[in-house]
Amino acid sequence: MWVRFERSDVTEMNDWIAIGALAFVGLLIPLGMMAVSYLLRPSVPETSKRATYESGEVPTGGTRIRFNIQYYMVALLFVVFDIETVLLFPWAVVYLDAIESDAVSLLEILGPMVAFVLILFVGLAWAWRNGAVQWAQTTRQVETESNRS
Amino acid sequence: MNGAVPLQNGDTVLLPERIADLTGLGELGVAGELLAAFLGAFIIANLMLAMTGVAGPWAKRKITAAFTDRIAVNHLGPAGIFIIVADAVRLLSKENIIPENADRPAYDLAPIVIAGSALLGFAVIPMGSGIHLADPEVGLAFVFAVAGIASIGLIMAGYASGNKYSMLGGLRAVAQNIAYEIPLVVTGMSVVLFAGSLRMSEIVAVQTETTLFTIPGLEWAVPAWFALVNPFAFVLFLIANFAEVGRNPFDMPEAPAELIAGYQTEYSSVYFVLVYLGEFLHIFLGGAIIATIFLGGPAGPGPAELGIVWFLLKIWAVFLLTQWLRSAIPRVRIDQLIEIGWKGLLVLSFANLALTAAIVGVIA
Numbered sequence: 001m002w003v004r005f006e007r008s009d010v011t012e013m014n015d016w017i018a019i020g021a022l023a024f025v026g027l028l029i030p031l032g033m034m035a036v037s038y039l040l041r042p043s044v045p046e047t048s049k050r051a052t053y054e055s056g057e058v059p060t061g062g063t064r065i066r067f068n069i070q071y072y073m074v075a076l077l078f079v080v081f082d083i084e085t086v087l088l089f090p091w092a093v094v095y096l097d098a099i100e101s102d103a104v105s106l107l108e109i110l111g112p113m114v115a116f117v118l119i120l121f122v123g124l125a126w127a128w129r130n131g132a133v134q135w136a137q138t139t140r141q142v143e144t145e146s147n148r149s
Numbered sequence: 150m151n152g153a154v155p156l157q158n159g160d161t162v163l164l165p166e167r168i169a170d171l172t173g174l175g176e177l178g179v180a181g182e183l184l185a186a187f188l189g190a191f192i193i194a195n196l197m198l199a200m201t202g203v204a205g206p207w208a209k210r211k212i213t214a215a216f217t218d219r220i221a222v223n224h225l226g227p228a229g230i231f232i233i234v235a236d237a238v239r240l241l242s243k244e245n246i247i248p249e250n251a252d253r254p255a256y257d258l259a260p261i262v263i264a265g266s267a268l269l270g271f272a273v274i275p276m277g278s279g280i281h282l283a284d285p286e287v288g289l290a291f292v293f294a295v296a297g298i299a300s301i302g303l304i305m306a307g308y309a310s311g312n313k314y315s316m317l318g319g320l321r322a323v324a325q326n327i328a329y330e331i332p333l334v335v336t337g338m339s340v341v342l343f344a345g346s347l348r349m350s351e352i353v354a355v356q357t358e359t360t361l362f363t364i365p366g367l368e369w370a371v372p373a374w375f376a377l378v379n380p381f382a383f384v385l386f387l388i389a390n391f392a393e394v395g396r397n398p399f400d401m402p403e404a405p406a407e408l409i410a411g412y413q414t415e416y417s418s419v420y421f422v423l424v425y426l427g428e429f430l431h432i433f434l435g436g437a438i439i440a441t442i443f444l445g446g447p448a449g450p451g452p453a454e455l456g457i458v459w460f461l462l463k464i465w466a467v468f469l470l471t472q473w474l475r476s477a478i479p480r481v482r483i484d485q486l487i488e489i490g491w492k493g494l495l496v497l498s499f500a501n502l503a504l505t506a507a508i509v510g511v512i513a
Contacts, residue, residue, distance in 0.1 A: 037419035096345035135484030
């Protein structure tokens, strides 16, 4: 049986109630699976079982290792561009309406956005030049650096 | 939108409303509304779980086998599909081994965050045949935001496992996610320029109602799907999406030869199931976003009731492409990955946005 609905037939509901319901279900399903597993699974504690897994070798060294500084650099760069993206969203939404309204010229709509993006690209170019988005240095770069110092 | 407008494309009746009307829950006020919303959410969640949890891993094995000239699972049930049920029971009944260095609350929460965030993204996806949970005005921004929560789950899993390889896997996963998040969202924004709205149903309606061109002699009206209107944006979005869900050629976080299994190394039993399920849900969510904003969502020939069939076909086409690349393309290195993201895709995606804006401005 397929019932075709008209908009006027049904009471309009709040979208966010449904989204909240899915968030709740999305939490409930993993928790339910955990509960089922808790009832099914055995528990045979052994000391060596819980050792850190390093492909069967005896674990060496700690966990809190030093890692590449580049992870921080790209994260900082991400924050800048993420905020830029957030600020561009409203512009993208009203863009079509603004053009069709004929009240403002294309240059007035497009210009500020292009200027805004370009300013951030100057920043990206600077970061690029300074190697913030470069993971490994080439042997040549390492040589130049050591010659300089 | 007021209540008296007749049904049009892009003004569809949502699933909770349909349920409320069929069951008479609508007369119960707020309690009925909550119950209808909950039932709708439950249906969507289970539909997606059946697709990603059962059909997904099975298809992955079958497709990979076909590409590498093997047979794969074929003993239990038709074409071996019941092996997934057996696998689920096996994994759920395994002992849950918590590593001794684990950082407890975060270690337990990470699988829930990874699986739950992916599931929440499906709330705003119009799947056709009336299966559409919610249609808020900020639809597209919402789905990107929710899919982004997974990064937090990944870093939680990597850090809390107390294993340096998990840690590196988690860091790589997040570095990769944030490098490709910007190109993904900015390319998605170029679609918004055409549609003039973030509402998912309107993005779909604009694609299906506009005709790009008519094939002469055949009377075929080619719909203005954004993949056809702007193929450049479509390719950019596909690449950024593969990196975002961590699939080949961008499957760095797991890189089995280097990092054991990345952030999921120390997870066993039900936790492993949830992390694995979360990854599959993210692949399918990526496919759903691509289908919705570039491939016309549930649109296709035939009556509108067939929408869900077309929609699932489109998602599976994207999934097939993912598995094809997995079999065919070697993995890139972490330094190449970061450079492709920040120096290549980022610049290209902003160029695409500016060009699209200029073209839309000149044509309109």
